[in-house]
Amino acid sequence: MYEKSILIIGAGPTGLTLAIDLARRGVNFRLLEAADTPFQGSRGKGIQPRTLEVFEDLGVIDQILAAGAPYPKFRIHLGPLSMRAGSLGSSKPSTERIPYPNLWMVRQSRTEEILRERLHQLGHEVEFSTALANLEQSDHSVHATLSNGETVHAEYLIGCDGGHSAVRKSLGLKLEGEAIDEEPSVVADVEIKNLDRRDWHIWPSLKGAAIGLCPLPNTQFFQLMAKAASIGDNIEQAVFKVTGHRIERIAWRSIYQHSVRMVNRYRVGRVFLAGDAAHVHPPSGGQGLNTGVQDAYNLGWKLAHVVNGGPASLLDTYESERLPIAAAVLGLTKHLHQTRSIKRGDATNQLALHYRTSALSSGHTLGDLSPGDRMPDRRIGNSRLFELMRGPQATELQLPDGTKILIRPDGYIASISQKESTDYAGMPIQQIR
Template identity: 40%
Template sequence: MTDPEVTTDVLIVGAGPVGLTLACDLARRDVDVRVIDRADAHPVGTRARGVRARTQEVLEDLGVIAELIEHAETPIPTRFYDAEGRLVREATIYDPPPVPGAPYPGSLIVGQQFTEAALRGSFESSGRRVELGVELTDIAQHHDAVTAMVRVGGELRRIRARYLVGCDGAGSTVRKRARISFLGETWDDRQRMLFGNLGVDGLDSTVAHMWATGPGGMLTLYPMPKSRTWFFTAPLPPRSGPDDAPITVETFTEAFARHVAMPGVSFRDPVYLSVYQVNVRMVDRYRDRRVFLAGDAAHVHSPAGGQGMNTGIQDAYNLGWKLAEVITGAPESLLDTYEEERMPIAEHVLASTTTRSKSWAGSDTMRVSGRIVEAFQGRDPFADTSQLGITYRGGSLTVETGEPLKVRAGDRAPDARGVDSTTNGDVRLFDLFRGSHITLLIFGHGPIPQLPPGVHVHRVLPAATRRDPSESVFIDETGEARDLYGVEGDGLVLIRPDGYIGLTTDDPKTSAVAEYLRKILAVAPPKPTSPRADR
């Protein structure tokens, strides 16, 4: 039996952190969006637990960071042991030094079930809900829409959408039905990992524990009091035959005994148990006409450095505003910039996590632990695990005229603290950026260019300077904003809805701003705009 078609603007397949991030971003832009997932219940367990610095900024913009902080684990020391069980090093690895322009320099350790619950709650507060037990079976593309065939309780139904986004993981049905290649390798004989949450007796729960085990990686036990459980990872030996034995508490007990000679430690009360098979793969394209891929559906890699969920969330954050603008009339070519910007990032993540994984392997605990500490203290030799340094420089959505500033078009826009001229209260640049709009910062007293509706304009001025009381002024009391952005005289900095800089210029009279906006917004006659605190 096939029901009549149901229509929507965007259909998201997969209700993990990536799909939910995209759903929240589209919902706040008043885009008609549906989220389906084949699971019958929302999953539990720690799974992806490291919410990196840039991801925290994204989640602040989406209004859920406070809830995640509430569920975040308190940073604790990690003890590193050698193969004989001797303590080699103790360090607090998730508490790095402050980073200028970054309100969240460190990582939040949060069970993925809490991350998903926060995003899901935000999405459902818009009057929508995640549809569980809905399995995608096929897709058909048309010149103006996509038809998704889904199975619900044994019945086939159709959902017609203007666009479809696959956020359905490494085994993505969307990717397969769109016939998009998933190129790379599976580390069958090199690395398989046990992942799980369970109770532990006989270990100090005020610290985390890591043992160097040789080529397969580290065995770790990390207490998660907010989840009332421990997160356990351990390498498995290469398969010698079919691997269909069930994963039980005994599997983890045997893995611990195989690698760690420590009597008196026992395991109980499993919450989530799984085998993680390392794949290093990515797609050859992020888009097939009206079908897009994001997160693990587009790229998978070693877990070393905790980049998977964070990279996927940034995929969704990059795509969301572009879909919304095109749906409301922006040029279709804007959607081509999703692959242009995100594919090089995925390539870099695959390369850096593979190198990092090999670097972290081995039984030399002093060397391995040193590399792990470096990675999360901002000194990783392979890549910035905070993802604050991700840039889209040189892309088609970057424009620079005049003398380059300290920040460049394509870079993440840094945060700074100042005073709001309309309230005389403390304010951050991120407060001005928060929301679905584009922001134009005008440093100095230059004229305001003609702008279409919806662009928020704020002048940035030192404390001791004249200002127009009708304008929204960010009073840069300490000079932090001018220093971070590297503006010496007058200048304009245009910030995209995803917090990246689209345009910089030191010439306020340039037509570059209007020309840039025509590439990313629905065409509309510009009109003079006065700076307002329209937040």
Template identity: 45%
Template sequence: MRTDPHTDVLIVGAGPTGLALGVDLARRGVAALVVEKADGLFPGSRGKGLQPRTMEVFDDLGVLDAIHEAGGGYPVGMIWQDGERVGEHQMFEPAEPTEGSPYDKPWMVPQWRTQEILRARLAELGGQVALGRELTGLTQDADGVTAHFATGGDLRARYLVAADGGRSTVRRALGIGMTGDTVDPRPMLVADIRVRGLDRENWHIFPPRGEGEGFLAICPLAGTEDFQMTAQFPEGSTVDVSPDGVRKVVAARSHLAPSDVTEVRWASDFRPRTALADRFRAGRVLLAGDAAHLHSPAGGQGLNTSVQDAYNLGWKLGAVLRDEAPAALLDTYEEERRPVAAEMLGLSTSIHRGEARRGDATRQLGLGYRESSLTEETRPTATRVRAGDRAPDGTLGGVRLFDAFRGPHWTLLAVGTEAPEPPKGVRVVQGGTQTSYGTGLFLVRPDGYVGWAGDTARGLTEYVTRIGLLPSRARD
């Protein structure tokens, strides 16, 4: 029997993916509820690196100032041997900010703090997070999804998004497989600690001192008094995640004493692996974040790719739920995001194995959707920004472009040409030649990618009609 929905979108999982999606939907006026099986948000620093493209997303979502205040840049790696400093290691290839890319390098914020910031923004927009709600199963029909919980009764939604991590209950309930591989058979320990005897200006690296011993790295966590400790163990090892176990590892692999670790605030073990869900959608249920793809932590791609899943999905769900686009628009979520996830999985694996460096690719500014069915490039010889590319920042007609893009709308850029009458709800910015864009017309999607580009307006109306993004009254 059909029941009325409790909410438009039920988001399972209150990590960065689920919270970012909740924020994006809330600012669009979409009723969404985030549920989390734990009694609190994740307490560790695990995904601490925010790439420049994610910083641009956070700019649009209204949390960038808080993210800047909460974190800092990455420190220089300091290599230790026998209690002596023996050399420095640059963790990332250097980059300089440009007009089109104002955020040039990764920004460090512990994952727990990123989650707090996103949750506060969600609350500011009227959104909710329900803790202690463990999903046990789901059923769906043509009208919606019914989610079953261990306690608290069922919830009904028009759509459900699985953001519940690598062991996703939702994905398993749907029977969606994940194809993957072990990146490294050697187990890892990660912990948030407080420690005496190390400065906070360096990421302290202790290479293996003998056969059978793994590395130790201790990184100051910007904006906190904590350090993140990472240690690698031989294949087949059992990792002790207790406070005493953490202290023993630090003492055995560095010049520090066990008592120098004054507090162990969180600890976990893992084995680096990669996996990609066979599909990202089953009916009215969509997978995002670690529920859809698992990365090695090397290169800082996991959390960033996950947040950008949410950013891609948010505007599409909003358009469908407001009857501004057909439900088929949601098919483009998997079409666009699964190839990106596959590419980032390959990149993080290559970095983990020492086959690639942390550079331009890890910043994620070059990712795009040129092959998407939502992309239409009408210019035969475009040499700068093409349809499907990320829309760069800059100034046009005295307006900063990221300021113009900010919000849940589409934006039409008229660069060195006359702007046509725009579709309803589309913001227009026009001016002379722009460094990044050259000349032409560029219709920028709500997630900051160029959907359509042309030398003239010919084909623009047909594009908007084809993808179904006319307001419902106009389509009627």
């Protein structure tokens, strides 16, 4: 029995982000993971600029930056010849408005490890080897049966348990969409000696069965990517035949189908879906992990406020804000996969994603800012706005001309007006002049 709580199913990046956000707001929760041990692979290695801002707010940005590196340039190998091409990432300088302008590469297992360490600092742990067996819900609570036989009663349950989500299946929801490649691909973390780690190596094929080897920062591994059919059952033999380099060790591998799929609902009663449980993406554009983290970042403050007595209607905005973004991101990743372009620009950094049509957005525009937009960083005296905003509260920035910018706890603009706010949906506001 575990009353007055939130139950999070799945401890990947999405579940960990949600848990950290709830922990720093003093909300009672449990974070369960069906696997016996933490994930060990590199799968979602690209962290977008907006997610880096989220990680700053959660208190892990220094560790994330230390664990990663900018994306390397491609090196295309054609027989005895090779040439350098562009990069999936940019090399823009930081600005006052955008402190983290570039895509950052961190092995997913290391990102999760950093998030678990932060959760530990906040006094919480992941419960491994604990899966959801069954769930039922009433108007007032969710009743979950776990794989160990325990019955848990919680106020809300959040399914962050990936593409094969047990939570989603228990709700009778389906990932609707399509496969966008006829054959699956393989991804693996491999150790290869005497291969230059400054570049992302590509061996193209006239049949489209290219092999890619991307150096993973602060490890001895390369991430291998190829069509499963071209690799076959013997990865070592196939890689040596194409590249001339020998694999010393395979640390992790996975086979996946390129698909664009999502649910048509993010919420059923007191149960919510987030991350890959609600939408699955091809790796093109590095959107999957980032969209999941930002699902959790949108939901965390709303759950906390409602549990602490705020209006329950606030939770309705989770689906209305995040479902259209997932649909747009799926369209983008499908386009990038099909065109195979390495040009990304601002389309994938997620800084321009907004909630302008949300019921939580009101007021007028101010220059290039509109209610619902991400609030840019700026200098405030000897500090940065992002530093002053860090934490669970809403913030009101008062400008010299009398304009007030009310900023939600997740860093998006709630309103721009001349009226001073005393609270935000019953939530205290810190005022910055």
